[in-house]
Amino acid sequence: GMPTRSVMTIVSDRDRHLFHLGTETTIGTPSTQDKMFIRFSDQESTSDYAPTSTNTAGTFRLDDGTRIMGAFKGKDYILVLTDTAAYEMQFVGPPFTFSIRKVGSNNGLLGNHAGVFANGAVYWMGKTGGFYVYDGTVKSLPCSVEDFVFTNKGDNLGINYNSGEQVMAGLNHLYEELMWFYPKAGSTEPDRVVTYNY
Numbered sequence: 001g002m003p004t005r006s007v008m009t010i011v012s013d014r015d016r017h018l019f020h021l022g023t024e025t026t027i028g029t030p031s032t033q034d035k036m037f038i039r040f041s042d043q044e045s046t047s048d049y050a051p052t053s054t055n056t057a058g059t060f061r062l063d064d065g066t067r068i069m070g071a072f073k074g075k076d077y078i079l080v081l082t083d084t085a086a087y088e089m090q091f092v093g094p095p096f097t098f099s100i101r102k103v104g105s106n107n108g109l110l111g112n113h114a115g116v117f118a119n120g121a122v123y124w125m126g127k128t129g130g131f132y133v134y135d136g137t138v139k140s141l142p143c144s145v146e147d148f149v150f151t152n153k154g155d156n157l158g159i160n161y162n163s164g165e166q167v168m169a170g171l172n173h174l175y176e177e178l179m180w181f182y183p184k185a186g187s188t189e190p191d192r193v194v195t196y197n198y
Contacts, residue, residue, distance in 0.1 A: 003039055005011055007031040008112065010071045012078060015043050015091040016044045017056065021080065022068040024055040025059075028166075033066035038089075038147065040098065041150055054099045062087055064102060069109035072122045079122045081109035086138050104138030110161075114170040117163075118178055119198050125180050131196065143197065149182070149194050156182040 007022025027049055030171035034172075042048040042055040045153040051057045051137060062068065065082030072079050080087045086104035091097070108127040109115055114123030129150035131141040143149070152158045160183045170179040177197050181190040 001027065001049055003049065004029050005033045007035055007068050008071065010073065010078060012040075012089075012091060013073065014107060017041055017091075018046055019071070019078070019089075020049075021071055034061065036062045036065060038062065038068075038080070038100070053133055056094065058097050060098070060100050062100075064105060065108060069127070070112045070115055070124075072115050072117050072124075074117055074122055074134070075120060077131040079103075079115075081115065081124060082095065083108040083127050086132075103134065104132070107132045107140075108130075111164040111167040112178065114169055116153065116171050116178060118171050119176070123178050123196070123198075125182070126168070127161075127164065131180075134164045143196075145194060149192075157186060159183070160185050160187055163184070163188050 003020045003023040006020040010019045013063045017039040023037055024032045024037050025034050025037055026032040038060045041048055042057040049057050050116055064085035068082050070081050071180045073139045078089045088101055088103050090099045092099045110125045121133050123133050126132055131143055133141055135137050150158050163183045177195050179193050179195045181193050183190050184192050
């Protein structure tokens with residue numbers, strides 16, 4: 001009963017639901033994969049995805065973007081990032097099970113691993129440049145090296161946007177730092193890092 005093709009899966013720990021993001025609209029039919037479609041299981045089940053009046057399974061389709069890029073667990077929510085927007089999913093219980101609301105536009109995620117949860121917030125590298133944080137509201141992070149990281153003009157070899165899936169966010173608890181390892185223009189593997197001390 002489980003979907004066979006998805007962009008990613010994530011577990012909602014507090015309420016014990018399994019989410020398939022960017023998954024099939026018809027379970028077991030890979031050709032129906034919709035990269036903006038979300039399907040979640042009945043509570044504590046890995047096989048019951050058909051929504052009924054007696055379970056908590058459900059589906060939802062996001063409307064801003066072309067594909068879900070990633071999802072990150074926050075304090076009491078899951079932040080889902082498409083290539084253009086941010087959505088907060090929060091457990092509300094029956095009959096709706098989850099509340100899914102858009103919390104930001106024009107701030108999509110660059111790659112599946114380009115975000116991290118730290119210090120009570122989700123931080124990520126944007127698909128069109130810039131760094132963002134969600135702590136209840138989406139904010140742009142101030143960055144004194146933003147032009148160096150995101151601009152590819154003249155001699156500056158900023159990020160290779162075509163290799164966004166190679167970007168990896170990391171967390172250094174000892175120094176309270178977030179790091180984004182990224183490939184510069186002309187490179188396909190990460191060879192630079194930008195660090196933010198929160």
